[in-house]
Amino acid sequence: NAGVTQTPKFRILKIGQSMTLQCTQDMNHNYMYWYRQDPGMGLKLIYYSVGAGITDKGEVPNGYNVSRSTTEDFPLRLELAAPSQTSVYFCASSPGGAGYFGPGTRLTVT
Amino acid sequence: EDQVTQSPEALRLQEGESSSLNCSYTVSGLRGLFWYRQDPGKGPEFLFTLYSAGEEKEKERLKATLTKKESFLHITAPKPEDSATYLCAVQASSNTGKLIFGQGTTLQVKP
Numbered sequence: 562n563a564g565v566t567q568t569p570k571f572r573i574l575k576i577g578q579s580m581t582l583q584c585t586q587d588m589n590h591n592y593m594y595w596y597r598q599d600p601g602m603g604l605k606l607i608y609y610s611v612g613a614g615i616t617d618k619g620e621v622p623n624g625y626n627v628s629r630s631t632t633e634d635f636p637l638r639l640e641l642a643a644p645s646q647t648s649v650y651f652c653a654s655s656p657g658g659a660g661y662f663g664p665g666t667r668l669t670v671t
Numbered sequence: 672e673d674q675v676t677q678s679p680e681a682l683r684l685q686e687g688e689s690s691s692l693n694c695s696y697t698v699s700g701l702r703g704l705f706w707y708r709q710d711p712g713k714g715p716e717f718l719f720t721l722y723s724a725g726e727e728k729e730k731e732r733l734k735a736t737l738t739k740k741e742s743f744l745h746i747t748a749p750k751p752e753d754s755a756t757y758l759c760a761v762q763a764s765s766n767t768g769k770l771i772f773g774q775g776t777t778l779q780v781k782p
Binding site for chain 2: 565592596602603604605606609610617619620651653660662663665
């Protein structure tokens with residue numbers, strides 16, 4: 562099992578550009594999550610999904626969108642990137658309890 | 672609103688000096704409390720799940736305990752390799768989809 566994989570590992574965006582962060586899990590977990598982590602801070606929940614076709618907002622959803630068409634994939638879309646979205650983004654999946662995290666995507670918006 | 676607060680923010684210990692990290696939570700019915708370890712530049716790594724007050728879990732030098740309002744991560748005789756950020760998260764019975772994290776405690780163990 563590869564677990565949770567995220568691409569890309571690093572990305573630099575210009576203000577106003579858009580991009581999609583990819584997340585895939587091969588553990589057949591129903592629950593999937595997107596978090597952001599700013600330097601020295603904990604994890605803030607952006608969006609989560611309890612199954613294919615079902616998504617819900619977390620603590621900091623503004624500026625982001627998600628979709629969940631399959632159990633395996635949970636992409637995060639950034640529209641009109643802003644400097645405030647500079648962060649490390651983590652995807653996680655869970656069978657219903659503890660989450661298992663991917664390695665993260667480091668995003669810089671300049 | 673579900674909330675998790677961890678203290679202290681940072682902790683420096685000498686090798687062998689035992690201590691505890693605190694995780695206080697406010698949640699509408701606790702379904703589970705989780706402890707993670709995060710090394711710099713990496714994703715959080717799952718350590719423990721606690722479900723009910725009085726429960727304890729152990730792994731090597733780490734022991735996690737749970738009361739109705741807080742959890743402690745006890746570190747006994749720490750080694751430099753225990754240096755990391757330790758994160759606490761809760762899941763509410765009313766919304767089992769959400770995992771809410773605290774801000775973490777950064778532990779440094781000096782040889």
